[in-house]
Amino acid sequence: MVKEILIGVFRIKKFVVSFSILASIILIGVVGPIVYTVVPYKTVGPPEAKPSETYPLGTDAYGRDLFAQVLNGISTSIYIGFLSAIVGTAIGVVIGTIAGFKGGLVDDVLMVVTNIMMTFPAMLLMILVAAYIEERNVLYVALIISFTSWGWIARGVRAQIMSLREQQFVFMSRMAGLSDVKIAFADLLPNMASYVFMCFILLTSAAMLAEAGLSMIGLGITRGYSLGTILFWARMKEAVRRGLTWWFIPPGAILVAITTSLLVTATALDEYFSPRLRGR
Amino acid sequence: MLIFLLPRAVPGNPLYSLLHKLSQTAQTNPEQLRLVEKRLMEEFGVGKPLLQQFVDFLIRTLNGDLGTSYFFYPTKVGDLISVHIPFTLGLLLPATIVSWVLGNMLGAFAAYKRETLKDNALLSVFLILSTTPYYWLAMLLVYYFAVTLHLFPAGGAYPIYIQPSLSLTFIAAFLRHYALPFLSIVISAIGFWAIGMRVMMIYELGSDHISFAETLGLSDRKLMTYAFRNSMLPQITGLALSIGSMLGGQLITEIVFNYRGTGYLIFRALIAGDYPLIQGIFVILISTLLIATFIVDVIYVYVDPRVRTGYSEK
Numbered sequence: 001m002v003k004e005i006l007i008g009v010f011r012i013k014k015f016v017v018s019f020s021i022l023a024s025i026i027l028i029g030v031v032g033p034i035v036y037t038v039v040p041y042k043t044v045g046p047p048e049a050k051p052s053e054t055y056p057l058g059t060d061a062y063g064r065d066l067f068a069q070v071l072n073g074i075s076t077s078i079y080i081g082f083l084s085a086i087v088g089t090a091i092g093v094v095i096g097t098i099a100g101f102k103g104g105l106v107d108d109v110l111m112v113v114t115n116i117m118m119t120f121p122a123m124l125l126m127i128l129v130a131a132y133i134e135e136r137n138v139l140y141v142a143l144i145i146s147f148t149s150w151g152w153i154a155r156g157v158r159a160q161i162m163s164l165r166e167q168q169f170v171f172m173s174r175m176a177g178l179s180d181v182k183i184a185f186a187d188l189l190p191n192m193a194s195y196v197f198m199c200f201i202l203l204t205s206a207a208m209l210a211e212a213g214l215s216m217i218g219l220g221i222t223r224g225y226s227l228g229t230i231l232f233w234a235r236m237k238e239a240v241r242r243g244l245t246w247w248f249i250p251p252g253a254i255l256v257a258i259t260t261s262l263l264v265t266a267t268a269l270d271e272y273f274s275p276r277l278r279g280r
Numbered sequence: 281m282l283i284f285l286l287p288r289a290v291p292g293n294p295l296y297s298l299l300h301k302l303s304q305t306a307q308t309n310p311e312q313l314r315l316v317e318k319r320l321m322e323e324f325g326v327g328k329p330l331l332q333q334f335v336d337f338l339i340r341t342l343n344g345d346l347g348t349s350y351f352f353y354p355t356k357v358g359d360l361i362s363v364h365i366p367f368t369l370g371l372l373l374p375a376t377i378v379s380w381v382l383g384n385m386l387g388a389f390a391a392y393k394r395e396t397l398k399d400n401a402l403l404s405v406f407l408i409l410s411t412t413p414y415y416w417l418a419m420l421l422v423y424y425f426a427v428t429l430h431l432f433p434a435g436g437a438y439p440i441y442i443q444p445s446l447s448l449t450f451i452a453a454f455l456r457h458y459a460l461p462f463l464s465i466v467i468s469a470i471g472f473w474a475i476g477m478r479v480m481m482i483y484e485l486g487s488d489h490i491s492f493a494e495t496l497g498l499s500d501r502k503l504m505t506y507a508f509r510n511s512m513l514p515q516i517t518g519l520a521l522s523i524g525s526m527l528g529g530q531l532i533t534e535i536v537f538n539y540r541g542t543g544y545l546i547f548r549a550l551i552a553g554d555y556p557l558i559q560g561i562f563v564i565l566i567s568t569l570l571i572a573t574f575i576v577d578v579i580y581v582y583v584d585p586r587v588r589t590g591y592s593e594k
Binding site: 231245 | 407408410411412413415416419420422423426524525527528529531532535536546547550558562565566
């Protein structure tokens with residue numbers, strides 16, 4: 001079963017290309033800091049040095065190695081992306097499942113909350129929360145992002161559950177005397193696995209962009225490097241206006257590469273899992 | 281209500297950080313401290329129960345009084361915002377509309393040419409554009425057009441030496457400053473709209489009524505118009521939903537360009553810990569958003585004949 005899916009998926013050219021880009025960037029982010037041992041926080045050379053053999057991506061205004069920063073930044077950004085996607089998807093799925101399954105008053109209340117979350121611009125909410133936390137580590141930033149971005153997942157899951165719970169196999173389980181929780185987890189969730197997985201991937205990409213956005217305002221992680229904080233420092237030190245291309249282009253380009261390949265991977269998987277879209 | 285509760289609910293009470301700031305000011309300016317402290321006691325109602333504070337806040341907000349900024353001291357929050365908000369709206373609204381129109385047209389074009397080289401090329405460009413963050417694109421644009429080519433200024437909303445007025449020189453200078461932020465928002469938003477439109481169009485072109493029209497021998501042009509009209513509806517809803525995220529991106533773009541809008545003001549307020557100002561900006565921005573969403577809803581009624589007849593029948 002798993003093997004069949006894998007073979008099928010890897011026949012899609014789009015998927016293979018985007019997935020290999022994604023996998024290699026993740027690999028670089030994970031293995032890079034172990035292999036390339038230059039400490040990103042330490043001054044190792046002249047300030048604002050151009051890329052050379054000693055400094056593959058040059059140095060920043062304090063003479064710190066940018067290649068080391070980017071390597072660290074990739075892993076931090078991806079970590080924040082996945083962590084907030086996990087938490088965000090979990091919140092969305094739980095709320096959506098409860099709302100769709102229970103219906104009635106519970107559904108109404110949960111949907112009001114969800115709608116408020118959705119109409120309230122996520123970025124503003126993130127700014128508001130992040131501004132009042134003084135020490136922001138990776139975990140906080142990830143949580144802030146996930147707490148503001150689960151709305152549409154909850155809505156989607158709820159709609160799916162609503163249509164699924166009228167299916168016969170759910171009645172069968174209910175007749176067999178299974179509890180609500182068991183039905184939800186054993187019968188309903190597996191049927192939505194591909195949808196939830198899609199949400200997860202899209203949320204990862206959105207969360208990474210949100211992290212970079214927060215960092216740009218100066219509300220990212222307070223210690224360490226993410227792709228966003230490198231851009232933030234590049235902006236603070238006027239790297240753009242002084243033409244220090246090696247400082248601000250690589251982190252942004254990598255960010256775009258990751259998010260684009262995530263998006264393409266998700267679309268390719270979606271096409272594979274829902275045959276209606278195939279061949280169009 | 282969220283705006284009111286959140287700052288109070290999260291750890292690191294803003295009042296505390298305000299008082300902390302106050303004690304710093306005390307060393308330099310004890311007179312101002314006493315004055316501000318008195319005002320603070322009045323305005324924030326320190327010591328009053330939370331509910332009382334909330335009611336006060338609501339009543340004052342409804343009366344149009346957003347309090348006094350701490351950082352720009354005697355200036356009222358309302359005045360500060362009214363100076364900055366025209367810049368934000370003047371940038372956000374045209375940019376959103378232009379990108380929406382262009383995106384829809386390009387998306388429809390890609391759908392018309394579907395499964396061809398042109399479609400594939402356009403689609404890849406859209407995909408990359410839709411994930412490109414506004415601010416990074418803004419940095420690239422500044423680097424290329426302002427630093428390398430010296431075509432446009434690198435930041436600001438207008439030169440400092442010119443006073444805002446309706447003179448020709450000011451308008452010309454303003455437009456030159458306007459170009460880059462405008463472009464960066466338009467370009468990075470086009471991809472999102474184009475992808476949505478392309479999917480909708482392909483779906484519409486495959487639907488029964490279009491196939492029927494095709495068998496009647498209608499021209500391609502006519503068919504496209506029909507499909508286009510139907511695909512517009514979800515796009516209008518999308519516009520209503522996305523105004524919020526557009527605003528978020530806009531705020532960051534403003535910061536990158538040092539553009540004198542509300543995003544820039546928020547940035548200053550956040551750095552200064554200017555709590556009433558932040559609160560005020562949020563109140564204004566969110567009410568603006570609600571109004572915008574409402575307007576789009578009204579437009580929707582005019583555009584969609586089904587909704588329109590639904591209303592008139594009632």
